[in-house]
Amino acid sequence: MADAKENATPANRSATPDAPWLTLIGLQEDGLASLCPAARHALAQAQHVFGAPRHLALAGVAAAPHGPGRAWPQPFDLAPLLALRGQAVVVLASGDPFWYGVGGSLAAHLSPQEWRCYAQSPTFSLLAARLGWRLEETQCLGLHADAFERLLPHLAPGQQLAVLLRDGAAAANLAQWLSERGWGESDFSVLERLGGPHERIRHWRTPKGHSLQGHAQQGNAQHAIAALAADPAQAPAAVAVRARGGPALPTVPGRPEHWFAHDGQITKSPMRAITLAALAPQRGQRLWDLGAGSGSISVEWCLAGGRAVAVERAAERVAHITRNAQRFGLRHALRVVHSPALEALPALHQQGAPDAVFVGGGFDGALFDWLRQHLSKGCRMVVNAVTLDTQALLLQLHAEHGGQLIKLDWAQAQPLGRMHAWQPARTLVQWSWQAPGPARP
Numbered sequence: 001m002a003d004a005k006e007n008a009t010p011a012n013r014s015a016t017p018d019a020p021w022l023t024l025i026g027l028q029e030d031g032l033a034s035l036c037p038a039a040r041h042a043l044a045q046a047q048h049v050f051g052a053p054r055h056l057a058l059a060g061v062a063a064a065p066h067g068p069g070r071a072w073p074q075p076f077d078l079a080p081l082l083a084l085r086g087q088a089v090v091v092l093a094s095g096d097p098f099w100y101g102v103g104g105s106l107a108a109h110l111s112p113q114e115w116r117c118y119a120q121s122p123t124f125s126l127l128a129a130r131l132g133w134r135l136e137e138t139q140c141l142g143l144h145a146d147a148f149e150r151l152l153p154h155l156a157p158g159q160q161l162a163v164l165l166r167d168g169a170a171a172a173n174l175a176q177w178l179s180e181r182g183w184g185e186s187d188f189s190v191l192e193r194l195g196g197p198h199e200r201i202r203h204w205r206t207p208k209g210h211s212l213q214g215h216a217q218q219g220n221a222q223h224a225i226a227a228l229a230a231d232p233a234q235a236p237a238a239v240a241v242r243a244r245g246g247p248a249l250p251t252v253p254g255r256p257e258h259w260f261a262h263d264g265q266i267t268k269s270p271m272r273a274i275t276l277a278a279l280a281p282q283r284g285q286r287l288w289d290l291g292a293g294s295g296s297i298s299v300e301w302c303l304a305g306g307r308a309v310a311v312e313r314a315a316e317r318v319a320h321i322t323r324n325a326q327r328f329g330l331r332h333a334l335r336v337v338h339s340p341a342l343e344a345l346p347a348l349h350q351q352g353a354p355d356a357v358f359v360g361g362g363f364d365g366a367l368f369d370w371l372r373q374h375l376s377k378g379c380r381m382v383v384n385a386v387t388l389d390t391q392a393l394l395l396q397l398h399a400e401h402g403g404q405l406i407k408l409d410w411a412q413a414q415p416l417g418r419m420h421a422w423q424p425a426r427t428l429v430q431w432s433w434q435a436p437g438p439a440r441p
Helices: 037-045 053-058 101-109 123-131 147-155 169-180 220-230 270-281 296-303 315-327 343-352 365-374 388-401
Strands: 022-027 048-052 069-071 088-095 113-120 138-143 158-167 188-194 201-204 237-241 286-290 307-312 334-338 355-359 379-383 402-410 411-416 419-424 427-433
Touching: 022 069, 022 101, 037 113, 037 237, 048 053, 048 365, 053 069, 053 088, 069 419, 101 113, 123 158, 123 188, 138 147, 147 158, 147 169, 147 315, 158 169, 169 188, 169 220, 169 237, 188 220, 201 220, 270 296, 270 355, 270 379, 270 402, 270 427, 286 296, 296 307, 296 315, 296 334, 296 379, 307 315, 307 343, 343 365, 365 388, 379 388, 388 427
Parallel strands: 022 088, 022 113, 048 069, 048 088, 138 158, 286 307, 286 355, 307 334, 355 379
Antiparallel strands: 158 237, 188 201, 188 237, 379 427, 402 427, 411 419
16 A cells, blocks of 8 residues: 555645654755655655755756746745745755755754755765865865855965855856966866766866976966866856965964055054954954954954954045955955944944954043943953053053053064164053953853
């Protein structure tokens, strides 16, 4: 006798109380061939099947009104799917839906009891298997909707990068981007439609034993650009890069000033390193950078894995901060607010309390009073002062509220005629203070 579930009709396919209503299915380029029986069963019983048009085609799902298929709306929106809560719904994605896929976005809106997932090997695993790379030593990034600048913190000589792209044309664009930034000699591979019958892999590499100067005078990236112009990559495409060239972005705070757009209003590299040590960034934490100047403190904080809001009142400096956020690939993590600090704080506080606050300019008693009344327990605050007036205020606040007060004098060797002499920088006083009480959970 046939299984009753297999013979269910659309009218009675709604999820049962003891079963999730939503099923996420990871597809390979071979379509249904590699699906497990449970995934096949869920797909067969689905009232609605969401996915990109390519995924629907791979699974052989007809689009409405001729079938249950529903392509994602553009711009992407989960609302149509969430409106079907309780019905039998399937979402199709590539490989592992929780690695640069839709899985994480869906799980954030649902309880664990509402969904199940049948994942397959992600593209990164297939890429590593084809190239013989150790996946644990490879930086894996999804740049479907992000700028190539997201690669910047990861580019270093010898580093392996696996990058998922939105379409085939992006492969040539990435090769051009690398070439323009000094990384054109990198080994460059384009991997198309991995795991399916139309899989294709192309390499532009410097053979072992050949010098870069002798073999890749134009650069591997330039050779890739020419080849991809004649024969474009087909989506879905991934790119593998073994980085050669430079310059590489240093991995610790205190990065050189020439990396930043600024008008001279920038925390100098040694002072920035000391300031970041006092702020003690942790991954996922939020910083308010008040009187941000060039935004260099915010950039360094975000490069450590945090998120920042940079508040600056001068329009030309707001433009510098925006450029730096783009230059370092941090537009997803660094938000810029054009406003005097004190005026911006109430709205910022409604959006979420910070884990740390840095004040690089415009600090006064009124600003401290607001912060003292509103900062969550355990929030770290660091204030840098170069003017005598603000330094005097920090001395007073340190006496009243405690914390750590340090004075920093430093000088740099500069030419003086035929010789060199020390050129002192302005004395900096730094006050570090923590809002009283135990840290927030």
